[in-house]
Amino acid sequence: MTKPIIIDCDPGHDDAIAILLALANPQHLEVKAITTVGGNQVLDKITDNALKLLSFIDADIPVAKGAAGPLLGQLVTGEEAHGDSGMDGPDLPPSRFKPVEKHAIELMADIIRSSDKKITLVPIGPLTNIALLLRAFPDVAANIEEISLMGGGIGYGNVTSTAEFNIYVDPEAARIVYESGIPITMSGLDVTDKAPIFQDEIKALKERGEVSHMVGELLDFYSIYSRKLGYEGSSLHDPCAIGWLLRPDLFTGQCYHVEIETSGRATRGMTVADRRKVTEGVNNVRVLTDVNRDAFMELIFDALDFHDRNAAARKAKV
Template sequence: MPTPIIIDCDPGHDDAIAILLALAHPEQLEIRGITTVGGNQILDKITDNALKVLSFVNADIPVAKGAVGPLLGKLVTGAEAHGESGMDGPALPASKFKPVDQGAVEFMLDIIRSSEEKITLVPMAPLTNIALLITAYPEVKERIEKISLMGGGLAYGNVTVTAEFNIYVDPEAARIVYESGIPIVMSGLDVTDQAAIFEDEILELKRRGPVSVMVGELLDFYSIYGKKMGYVGNALHDPCAVAWLLHPELFESQHLYVTVETEGKLTRGMTVADRRKKPDRAANTEVLLGIDREAFMKLLFDSLDRLDGELLLASGGN
């Protein structure tokens, strides 16, 4: 039986790839819905991006719009990395889908309450929607199997010296989630920077089917910012949160107590782990620290090949 999940996202190039990775494996993951939150770009833009990705592969999955910005303060976007649209690169057709009328919190609440199985949440954006859900309806925490999230980093940040983007945008929300008592699997920069795709691999994608080509075009644009920041290869951050659900054996991890700094002048948004031999509090997070990159890339390519085949079959092979 596939694991029922809700994806919370802000597409975003790597969000789009993560959604496609999940869509390629319906025998393992049942996407009950997708929610969006202001992050990589403003809410309307990233919601439209999510709908365009779904429309491109004919995946009619309900999408609900969530919070426009963080619990406190103003939204900081990732426009420098993701462009004016939030997903610059390929010229995707307009979506044939529309978001549902419900807001993200009520949408998630209904899915969780009506499900016979516990729901796994897969946030790869600022954690505002998740924090609002479990604060307003704390009883749903018992109906959430786990949270496999992309965010944070124990060794360093990418917005500041200490803070990764998704956590930095809304550290108050992130702290609520990490301290919620819900089991968390954390794909932070420690592992996601190892999940890098290189130029020759991007070129190979662009020699394949329509979904692979679209992903290659996404990565062409996304890699511009990475090169500017001195990276060799293009880190596939968000897909790690999905890949762990599909193949946890690809990862090395450590169980630690993790919380989020919300007040420090130099450390606001930092994910702080207690790595002492005798920590003050029991572990609340499985922190992913290593990945079999070659196996991860094979999973990605095989998944896109599967979507390519389905799309070509649906179009009559043209």
């Protein structure tokens, strides 16, 4: 059965790969819309990146702009990892598409309310849009199946020693989402750092078809920051949230009561999991902790093969 999803994102190199992975599996996932949120770069840049990507693969999907910054304070971007454009590397042509006029949360609410199947939300950026959606339109929660998100980490952080980027950018929004009562599967650093792509695999991508080559160029740039941090490979963070929906058998996880820390000099943005045998709170999050990396990478390569074939077929028609 096809699962209808909305991807909320801030492209972002790994966001782009997550989108490609979802769109390569139409027999399993129906991407109803893509919404954007300020995160890896400012809102206009990441929205343009989403539109360029969709235009590049000829996928006419509604794109709506959402929140430009967090609920409180100023936006912190991921420019050091993602570059000035937010998706530096390949030189993608200008998009043929434009965003819809509705705000992201209005588009999400309309889709969720009108759907005869429950919608799965896939936020792979800061959780600002999702928090605003739940606060502005609380009725939609009844028709949300699950939230499969990329964010957090119960062992460590990457912006600080305790906080992962997506949660750190807007912990107040994350707290609203984590306390919503909607089932949450969290692809945090605990699992995403176990899904790296290595230089030989990036090189192989660049020797394949048009879309694979473009992704190889994305990863060439993305891997610069990974190597700077001392990693051997580049973690494919955001695609894990899509991978879970496609192949949950590839992942290992554990349910915990998870809270979001919104204060504390060293802990703001921390995802705090109660891992005691007897806990005080109800388990609210499935935390993914491991993945079959080789099988996951095969899923990524198969998805890119799908897009390469489609690109070749389009060229053959011209």
